[in-house]
Structure formats: C-alpha cells, structure tokens
Amino acid sequence: MNAPLAHKTPDTRLQGIIKLAILAVGGQGGGVLTNWIEDLARANGYAAQATSVAGVAQRTGATVYYIEMAPAEGGTPIFSLMPAAGDVDVMIAAEMMEAGRSILRGFVTPDRTTLIASTHRSLAVSEKMVPGNGIASAEEVMAAAEIAARRFIAANFDQVAVKQGSVISASMFGALAASGALPFPRSAFEDAIRAGGKGVEASLRAFNAGFEAAVAGVQAEAAPAPKPVAKSTVAGPARLRAEWDRLAARAAALPGPVAEMALPGLEKVVDFQDLAYGAEYLDRLDKVVAQDKAENGWVLGREAAKYIANALAYDDIIRVADRKTRAARFARIKGEMKVKDGNLLHLTEYFHPQAAEISGMMPAAMGARWQADPARMARLNRWFDKGRRLRSDSLTAYVMLYVLGGMKGWRRRTLRHRQEQDHLQAWLDTAMSYRAANYDLAVEVLRCRRLVKGYSDTHTRGLSKFDRVLDGIALVANRSDAADWARRLREAALKDEEGKELDGAIQTIRSFV
C-alpha cells in the first residue's frame, strides 16, 4: 500500500494547451482583446478560460490578462489562473517597455514563446519627470527580445491602429492572426471581431493593418535614412540669399565635423536674428576652431558650433512671438488637429510674463536700473504678472504678437541681450581657459551649456545649476580626471529638478579636494 508511485511522462494532451498572456497599459483595451481571443477559441471548438486582475491597475498601470485554451474533447481541461514563468506560448505586449517587463518576469522563453510586441512607447511618469533625457532604452529591450523569444514579431501597432481610426487591441489581434500561433484561420479572427459587435468596421481595418504590419515586420518601418545635414531650403529676397550663401559657404568650409553642426547652427542663429548675427556666430566659432586640431577629432569645434548657436538663439519674448505668428505654424497645427474644410480653428496661447522678462526688453542701461530696484520690479509684477490667454487666431492678439515678433531690430539694445552676451562670453572664456591644459575638460565645459533652458523659474534654476556645475568643475580643474568629473556633474544636474544629485556629487568632490 505504501509502494512508490510509478513516474509517468507528462500527458501529451497537455501540449495541446495554448497559454497566452497579454501585458498592456491600463486603458489600451486589453479586456477587449482578451474577449476576442476567448470568443475565437470557443467558436472554433476549443475550451477557453480567461482571467485578469484589472482592478485599479486599469488606471494607466501595467495590467496582465491571461488566456488558456485547449481542444474541447474528452472532458474539462484544468487551466491555470495566471501565467507562469517559462510556461507561456504567446506573449502579447502592447507597449515596448511592457514587452521588456514580460521578459523580465520570465514570460518569454526561447523554447516556446512567440512574442508579439508593439514598438511604440507610452512613457512612464519616471521617464518623463527627468529634466534631461530619462527615456528608457527600447534598443535594449529589442535586443533582449531577440534572445528571449522563440519568435519575435514587432511593429508599431499603436500607430497602425490609430491610422485606421481604431485602437491597438484590434491591430494586435491582427498581428496574432498573422503570427500563426493559434490554430485558427484568419477569417475566424475576423468573425470574432464581428461577433463583438462594437465599432466593427474600424476594428477590422486596424486588424487588417496589424496583420500586414506583423507580416512586414519591424524592418519595414526602420528609421529613415539620416537626412543630409543641410536639410532646409532657403527662400527670401535675393540679396539676403546671396549673403546667406556666402555665410553657408563659410560654415561648410570648416573642418568636416564642425561644419556638420555649424550649418544648422548658422541657420538657427540667422533665423533668430539676422545675417549679421550669423556672421558673428561664425566669428566666435572660428576662434574656437583655431584652437582645435584634426587629431582631436574636432570635438571642441563641433561642440562649440552646437552650443554657441543655442546660446545665441536664446528664448526671449520676441522669439516666442515670432515663432507663434508664422504661417508654417498655423499650417502645422491645422494638420495635427485634423482641421477639415468647413471647420474653423481657435487657438489659445498661454503666456505669463513676469517682471524679469519685461525689464529684459528695456534698453540695457534702463533695464539694469529697474532690475536693481525691487520696488520697480514689484510694480512691473503688479502690472504684468498674471496669466494671459491670447487668442492668436483673433486679430488683436495676432497683431500684438506680430508686432512683438518683429522687434528684432530692438533686440540688440535690450538688457536681456546684454545679459545673454555676457553669459555666453564668460562661459566660452572659462571653457577656453581650460583648453591648453585639458582639452577634454574644455569640451565638457562647453557641453554644460545644455543646463541652461526653460523660461522664468525654470530658466533661473537652470542657470543656478550651470553655475554650481562650473564652480564644481573649478574645484577639480587641475586633476587629470577633471573632464570625467565635469561630465558626472552635468549628468547629475539633469537627474532631478532641485539638483539633489548635483549637490551630492559636489559634496563628494569637496570631500577629496
């Protein structure tokens, strides 16, 4: 009676169970996709069971749906209620990082799993909050998927569906049909959509597009070939064009890597102000390039071309007003908002000018006097510091912005311009002062210009971070690893809003200098 039980091999019918998991972001229609799949299975003589833990995760969180199916003959199969690591046949990930999560959780294994993933990104809050670039690496997930999955089908199924006026659940269902992972013909999938009864036509279109995208695979939508650097066409009066051509030729004559950056830089600067300003840009750049060499790969010159242009084309009221009133902008918005014939478009701009911006528009000497006087600044804030919603499609608001945008002639006389020029000069001088002793450090200091961005408080915070980083660099400037520290400081500054990481990094430096 206590004899050991003879060991048996697994029931071969168990291999008939198809295990399919869906990992989606709440709100993507994972529930609809699940319903289609189980209806499909049941309509084709399979026993099927679906489960989910929707709950509060439906509110934009990561959500798992799970389906098992097996031929319905000879009894009721016992299905599991949740996917198990290493035991999933089809993994549908409706977003790239969810594909990563499915791999992380062990649901994708080389012996069995067909991974169908949408390559689009729906960014997590943690990725968006970072002041710098916090976007997770989709490439790493793609690379892992190639190894982890037995078959990997990827395309931007979100875009595919949106183009058809539908949602991703339908295009992923199409991809599932195309994968051949389920033993049902394409028509059976379409029948399941029809049986669902809601938005059938749009769903079928997206299904079809998803099917084709899955067949074509990710290659079909590979990144377009890199555009040539001088990507723009230039239009305008002949006199200006001739002068532009002369400047562009001057930029193009710079060493290769520098020229690549100098052409878009020149364009940005001329667009911001005028051709004379462009010439000044090239003059400044020439001085840096004169101190650079081919054996350094022209890195210093290239970074100077990039960041001097950015520093010259600062964000002031004139630039914003100019940009907001251009015809190309109106055309772009009409396209994006799908404004059809017979529709009208109302545009509301959100402005909130403050005393610093207003006084920055004053002539330099006068502005400086005002900024030095708190009472006057308070008065400016009383007059101007409130949100202004401007209907830029209305004549009054448009004309006001148009006039502001046309004040380029005035710009060079303003306080803001002088401040920007001074800041630019000081930054360049600092960078170049390191040039002789430490080429790499000079490059890193140039790159710190990236920290200056934003408007109002954000801009002030950016400037303060910039100053702290440069001060931190000064502490280690004599060390051989100064460039490395400069890079670390800059990256730390881009990690969080308040600069906590930066303070930590500076503290570390202070501990050893």
Add this chain to the structure above:
Amino acid sequence: MAERSFKAEVEHLRKGAGDTFTGEGILAITKALLENGVGYVGGYQGAPISHLMDVLADAEELLGELGVRFEANANEAAAGAMLAASVHYPIRGAITFKGPVGVNVASDALANLASGGVTGGALIIVGEDYGEGSSIMQERTHAFAMKSQMWLLDPRPNLPSIVKAVGDGFELSEVSNTPVMLTVRIRACHVTGSFETRDNKAPTLTVAEALANPRSDFKRVVLPPFSFVHEHEKIDQRWPAAEKFIRDKGLNEFFGPKQAKIGFVLQGGMYNNVIRALQRLGLADIFGNTDIPLYVLNVAYPLVKDEFLEFCEGKDSILVIEEGQPEFIEQTLTTYLYRAGSKVQVEGKGILPMAGEYTGQVLLDSITAYLKKAAPDMVPAMVRAPNEEAPKIPDLTKVVPIRPPGFCTGCPERPIFAAIKLVQKELGKHQIAGDIGCHLFGSLPPFEVGGQTMGYGLGPAGNGAFEGGGKKRSIAMVGDGGFWHNGLSSSFTNMAFNKADAVAVVVDNYYSAATGGQDIMSSRAKNPTKATNNPISKALEGIGIKWVRQIDRTYDVTHMRNVLREALTTPEKGPKVIVASSECMLNKQRREKPLTAKAIKEGRRVETPRFGVDEDICTGDHACMRLSGCPSLGLKVLDDPLRDDPVASIDQSCVGCGNCGEVADAAVLCPSFYEARVVHNPSAMETRIAKWRDGIIGWLQSRRAARRLNFGEAA
C-alpha cells in the same frame, strides 16, 4: 450608473433550466444568488466584486419580478447590518464587498450577527483582493471568519464550483444558524467559463411579507445573559451541525489515488494552480487526474477533524498549501494530528513561502522541493538532472521602468495635486494625509502629495493628532466616495467636534470613481432609484463647518492654489474644507464622446478642444511633466542635431482638459502650450469673419516672409 451599462449581462440573469451561462465568475455568482431564492442583496462596490453590484443595479426590473430587494449600501458596515433580516426571518440574504478591507468595515455588524446567529441563510461574498494587482494591504479575511465564527468557503476557481458554493453556503448557513463567508480570489472573480443554469427562484418569504408580519426574540440580542449563551451555542450546536453538513454533503473534495505515502491539503482556491504545477511535473493529466492524493478544502473554516485524519491515514507526510499568513489551517491541522498521536509529517510554510502570492513558479518550485524531500522517486528525471543549459537572457531590471497606476488622461484630480505641489513650493512641505480612492495616486511621483492612508473616508481623521494647529496646518485628502462611505461621520464630525485647525480637501468627481463609477449621494446624475444631487458642502454646513469653499472647476490651477493658500494661512480657526468638484474624465468621455460625434454628424456646431506643444518653443526641461504625469503628455525626440533633450509632446488621446495650459500659467512655466479648438459646423457668419481675419493674418505673414530668409523643410 456605473462606468458601463450592464444591460447585456442582465439578460444572462434571466436564463433558465437547460441554458448555459458563459462569462465571468462574479456574474455567475450573481446568477446563482437568484437561482437559490435569495430575498435581498446588498453590498459596497470595489474590485473584484463591483460587477455583482453593477449588474444588480441595472437589473431592477428582474429583481422586482422576483420580489428581491437590492440595496447599494452606504458602506460595508451598512451592508453587514442588513443581514439582520435573516436573524428572525427565514429569508436568504447576501451581501458583497472586497476583502479584507470591506470586512474590516463590516466587522462590527458581522460580529453581532454571528453572535446571535441566523435563521435564514446569510451569505457574505468577499472578493479577496490579494496578490498581483491588489490595491490594498495584504491580509486574510480568514481571521475574521475565525474570530467571529462564521464559516468560510473557498471554492475551486471554476464557474460550476463557485455556483455550487453559493447554494451550499445558504444551506450550511441555515443548518448551522451561522453566517457564511464565500471568499473568491480576484482572479476567480474575473475567471471566465460556463455552467448550466437553473430557473430563478423567488424567495419563499419576501422581505415585504416579513415586514408585514414582524417577529422578534430577545434571546437573539447581544446582551447578557444571552451573549454568553450565544458563545456556547456556537461551540455546542452550530459547530457540530456545520461539521456534519460539510461531511454529509461532501463539500470538501478528494482527488487522486486513495492510497499513497504523501498527499496535499489545499484551499479550494489554490486547486487550478496546484494542478498546473503537477501537470508540469508529469503528475497530473490535462483533466486534472492526479497521481498525488489531494484533499481540497472548499470549506476553509471550520476544518473537519475526522475527515482530515481519515485523509492522513496511511500517509507518511502531507503538504499543506495555504496561501496567506499566518498559517491558520496548517496550525490547526498540525494540532489535530498531534492530539491524535499521529506520526504523519506536516510540511507547509517553510517549503512554501510564508508570505506572498502563490504564483505558478512558487508552486512549481515548492512542490518540487517537497517531492524531492518526501517522495524523490516521483520527481521527474528532467527536474532531478536538468541537462539543458538555458540561454542567458539580458537582465532588463535597470531598463524597464515601474508603471504604477496613475491619473487617467484629463483627470480632474491632477490639477488639484498640481496646485498642492505649487502651494507647498511657496509655503513649504506640509503634513498631508491621503485617503482611499484614485486621489491616492497623488502620493506617487510626480506629485508625492500625502504620506499615509488609514482607510476609506479616514483621511482627515488620520490628521487628528495634528488638528491643534501650530506654525503650519495639516492637510487631508478625501474623495467624494470616501466622504459618504465613512468620511462624514468619522472624519468631518471629528474635525468639527474637536474644532480642528486643519485643512481638508474633498476630491469630488461625481462618482465612486475608482470602483467603477457608481453613483453616490452627491453624484450629479439623475438616478431613478437612488437619491443623488445632494451637495457635499451642504452636508458640511449641516454639521457646523463654516469655512467651506466650493470649487466647480478643478482645472483652474491658479484658483485652486489660491484657495489652498487661503485655507493654510487664514487667521480663521476651525476646520477649513475645500470641496473641489469636476467630473471624472473617464465617465465624462464615455458619456459625451458618442453625443459629440452624433452632433457633428447632424451638422450642429461643436467645439472639440485639444492641447498642443510648439516644439521649437519647448526647451525640454520637463517642468510641465513634474506637474502633470498625464498619459497623453509624452516626450518626443527631435530630429535636430542642436537639441539634446526630448521635448514635450501631446498625442491625439488628449481630451483638452486644460491642465497643461493652466499649470504652465500657474507655475509660470513656459509659453509652449496652446489650446486648439476645432469648430465643427460653424455658422456662416462665423466662417465669413474667420475668412476675412485669416486674409489679413495671411497678408501680414507673407509680408514678413518676403523680407527675411525663410528656412523650411525640404519638400
């Protein structure tokens, strides 16, 4: 009305003998209630049992035909108390809520109910929110069943078993005069499958009939000396009656060979996943025929001693598979064996983890470990000596970001938290208490507002100790759902009575939104069967709170911030309550989207708003993200070699709520945001004016373009 209509599901409830029901577990339970002659049903919504409430709320007509009373109770305590109808009257009643949080709230009523006992079957359907996807503390309802002596059913997670448990539960309740809890795990509530339906049965005695013929018996009141008698009744009469019924009716199930050295004892709810582990080990076939004897406890409490000891006869060891902790079942079974002088080894926690969900991997690993120890000959060769080296899959731990739930696109709660974040920038960090509901997402990045939550409607009460005021005032959040659930009595009367010098913010989104958009007292919808449209501010007035500010558009971040600032700094003493009202966007869109589409089609004038970002004005500092976190506000990497950081970008899912623009204004961020309002079917006059205006604007644009260089993308 709930997030969606359940009219289609209501039709399933009408199915009769010979029909087949196919659908979700929780809906199968709903149908089973009607088949078992239930006389009244109540409960409080929450995942995973919301659908039971939602469907019955839509089934008014059918319930009327059968004479069944349905209440959407104010909270779980009210639901628990409703079972009082089964104390003296032979009426079957059922209530439902999520566990263990709902059971916590209901426990006062349930303990009283369990003491006096019941005449009619009383069923408490608990959707046990445990494991992955759960939004509550990880505890067991099991403890409540034990402390109050209510029987606990934990059926195998398939529709026929769950449906059978409903009938068994009513009968068990009646024969033992004890309330019965039917616990269904979250996945079992949402599991799909089929069962053969029976005809619905009207209750033999309806609540209306009972009301016409009232009964009472002071021996059922929890007062001395009867309360002492109740305790003895529980042990001397109700327990043995329950044990006998469980054995006689075979509520617990046995699978696998009768004779074996080892066996598993498991909760019914664990059955499918245990079978899966055995299938993977080659010890069970596709239909669950197993080589290992299983004793499946569809009744997790009480444990039937004799039945268990018989199962153990002839075995060397058993494995107790009990999800959750502490290990109540394992402890009891061990005691039974010890007292019986048995030599059977008990394995359980230790081989299985003490805490956490028993996932497929956990069960596979634990059962394998147990077999290696207790019956090595049963372990498949593959597991004993795996010969295949698994390929190394790159570790993505550092790559894949976490994705906790958050506010939906256009959520009216987002601007409230943006305003709190802004006011804290001015006045410094404050003590902030959270509550239960969608607004608890405000405690996560990017807002990080609120540091703890003490329960539904208890946010302001959670700041009780701080209500004396001082240099700063405490802030407490509570939703409209929480306000009516428990907040008015436990939080606001507490504030008013104690003259709290503190601030509370009521997040009023017109629904019990997190649980699926059910109507509550202050909902704006007209509901034919429920009393809605009762403003929260009036209730506050009624309990004597004077400083109340009603905000009717939460999206006005500047105003929201100013009111908060006023509440935090006003010299006025006493409670300061801000009622911030705007409709839940999920529900609003569901309601308005079809109407808008129809209006456009019919040629009526409609404005559809959406926001956009001028990418050449955005500098990529992402300050807006730190005041938003909206799913439709993402990042875009520009094809511009001069730019390092991705810029803000709004996709087509934007509903034009206005938060982006308001935040840019209130926080003085940047001028990149614009609102684009497409006017469909404008009037002829409007179009003429627009044309004339566009003409002038166009002329101005070309005038300037003609005088300067224009850089455009190559065609």
